[in-house]
Amino acid sequence: MKRHLIDTGMGQVHCVVGGSGPGAPLLLLHQTPRSIDEFAEVIPLLTRERRVIAVDTPGYGASDPVRGQPTVSDYAGAALQVLDAFGVAEAIVVGHHTGAVIAVEMAAAFPQRVERVVLSGPVYMDAAGRAELSAFFKQWRVAADGSHLLDKWQKMFKWLPRPQLVQRFVVDLFRAGEASEQGHFAVAEYRMEDRLPLVRCPALLIYHTHDPFASPERAAPLRAVFQPVREVSLDAGIFAANENPAAFAKAVLEYVS
Numbered sequence: 225m226k227r228h229l230i231d232t233g234m235g236q237v238h239c240v241v242g243g244s245g246p247g248a249p250l251l252l253l254h255q256t257p258r259s260i261d262e263f264a265e266v267i268p269l270l271t272r273e274r275r276v277i278a279v280d281t282p283g284y285g286a287s288d289p290v291r292g293q294p295t296v297s298d299y300a301g302a303a304l305q306v307l308d309a310f311g312v313a314e315a316i317v318v319g320h321h322t323g324a325v326i327a328v329e330m331a332a333a334f335p336q337r338v339e340r341v342v343l344s345g346p347v348y349m350d351a352a353g354r355a356e357l358s359a360f361f362k363q364w365r366v367a368a369d370g371s372h373l374l375d376k377w378q379k380m381f382k383w384l385p386r387p388q389l390v391q392r393f394v395v396d397l398f399r400a401g402e403a404s405e406q407g408h409f410a411v412a413e414y415r416m417e418d419r420l421p422l423v424r425c426p427a428l429l430i431y432h433t434h435d436p437f438a439s440p441e442r443a444a445p446l447r448a449v450f451q452p453v454r455e456v457s458l459d460a461g462i463f464a465a466n467e468n469p470a471a472f473a474k475a476v477l478e479y480v481s
Contacts, residue, residue, distance in 0.1 A: 241277050349417075
């Protein structure tokens with residue numbers, strides 16, 4: 225894998241590129257507030273068969289910080305500029321949680337550039353979804369006594385009782401700093417119901433057995449518009465690509481082969 229910094233309208237975007245193989249490359253988009261590290265275990269498995277471009281969403285990982293509040297459309301536009309920089313005419317967009325929402329917007333806004341999408345932890349964002357997400361995610365602040373550090377560790381340990389993965393998560397979280405919720409706030413404003421009628425590509429929907437945010441029931445509107453659609457369920461939670469990378473990579477590669 226080689227690292228690159230790509231100039232975009234949202235500043236420089238960090239990405240890693242590697243692998244080869246026939247067919248459209250895989251564009252990997254992570255959840256908030258993670259980074260390319262979300263796919264660290266998966267990338268070596270995917271690059272055996274495909275070219276992979278993994279992107280740090282603007283404001284996260286090693287990409288430039290973003291002032292103000294970006295939109296899902298902004299993120300999708302920056303991802304498209306990454307594809308342009310590498311001369312990619314058409315990609316398969318693989319997104320998890322926030323990344324999946326960005327993938328939906330890319331399919332809606334740039335149909336000629338998206339061959340198909342893989343939506344991991346797919347969530348339909350209508351008025352009810354926006355209200356739920358807005359109530360759930362709040363921006364943390366740095367505490368003078370450092371108590372925010374332990375607070376975030378303890379909260380994440382409840383979601384994922386594996387210290388090594390919690391460590392990786394909080395590193396991404398604190399690197400993004402007091403703008404770490406930008407991605408969630410963008411999703412909470414995204415009118416997916418207005419964008420889905422523009423979608424014209426197939427999709428793989430990946431559900432995870434311990435993911436409270438996504439389910440086949442909640443993804444029904446996505447199932448209706450992405451045609452043809454395939455669905456699979458993996459034994460994992462909200463950090464699926466880290467928790468069960470072999471199953472995640474297998475599902476993706478079987479779908480795109």
